[in-house]
Amino acid sequence: MDAVLQYLWSKAEGDLVPWSAQSEAVRQFGLSYGQVESLILEKGLLPARYQRNRTTVSTIEQRQLFNSRVAVIGCGGLGGYIIEELARLGVGQIVAIDPDIFEEHNLNRQLFSSPHALGKPKVEAAAARVSEINPAVNLVPVQEAFTTANGKQLLQGVTVAVDALDSIAYRLELAEVCSEMDIPMVYGAIGGWYGHVATQLPGDTTIQRTYRNWVEGKGIEKQLGNPSFTPAVVASLQVAEVCKILLGKGELLRHRKLSIDLLEMEIFDVSYAALAELVRAA
Structure with a gap:
């Protein structure tokens, strides 16, 4: 590896290693893009693609x-944007879980969908997209439905799980598995002009309380549908939460939920602790 490092140092512009040098190191030394990126970061250098991160995210x-x-459960409206942003942010490993294929009604909002992709698995499209935009990121495609039966296996070694599901039943199963495995979970839900975002750490019950009055049936997304912009907004907020969890910084949406109304352009911060206090006072 000394020869690789010597080459990378020789091509660095200050502490930035340009993409051309990374690509040449892959070709010349028979390494993967991920291996080269790992070497760069371990030596305190920074791939030049992340230079606009650096005032927000340090090299360390x-x-x-x-x-x-990071596991993303669901690769549709929310999941496509979440995966895209995680890959561009530089999260090294992404597990993409979704059993579905693209259908025509996905074309209005799902980032990885296209007429050419109709009938193809969503996780395959996710893997192809990540390989195109950031080959250093390893995306593991899992074309399965997430359940309590396979959940522990699918989330093995995961730092954070991101909810991009359109099923309340599966979302509650995800929350259960995350709780049992001590994995933080970032929750997101969308429907029409509206969305919710929250973060649940092990031991919390934010999601269970959110759906405490739920009965069997379709979620609100099935009734209201979704335009192109709602999943983009909610997914971006979810990725911000994931980034804060991974870096251990900032204030999380813990014990509270953002309720987003894009029609009236209002965002409400619902605190479950405050609501509980009001109930006790009453």
Whole structure:
């Protein structure tokens, strides 16, 4: 590896290693893009593609992101944007879980969908997209439905799980498995002009309380549908929460939920602790 490092140092512009040098190191030394990126970050250098991160995410923190493993459950409206943003952010390992194929009604909002992709598995499209935009990121495609039966196996070694599901039943199963495995979970839900975002750490019950009055049936997304912009907004907020969890910084949406109304352009911060206090006072 000394020869690789010597080459990378020789091509560095300050502490930035340009993409051309990374690509040449892959070709010349027979390494993967992930191996080259790992070497760069371990030596305190920064791949030039992340230079606009650096005032927000330090080089040390960039290495933390690269060494993280995040599961995205659902690769549709929310999941496509979440995966795209995680890959561009530099999260090194992404597990994409979804049993579905693309259908025509996905074309209005799902980032990885296209007429050419109709009938193809969503996880395969996710893997192809990540390989195109950031080959250093390893995306593991899992074409399965997430359940309590396979959940522990699918989330093995995961740092954070991101909910991009359109099923309340599966979402509650995900929350159960995350709780049992001590994995933080970032929750997101969308329907029409509206969305919710929250973060649940092990031991919390935010999601269970959110759906405490739920009865069997379709979620609100099935009734209201979704335009192109709602999943993009909610997914971006979810990725911000994931980034904060991975880096251990900032204030999380814990014990509270953002309720987003894009029609009236209002965002409400619902605190479950405050609601509980009001109930006790009453």
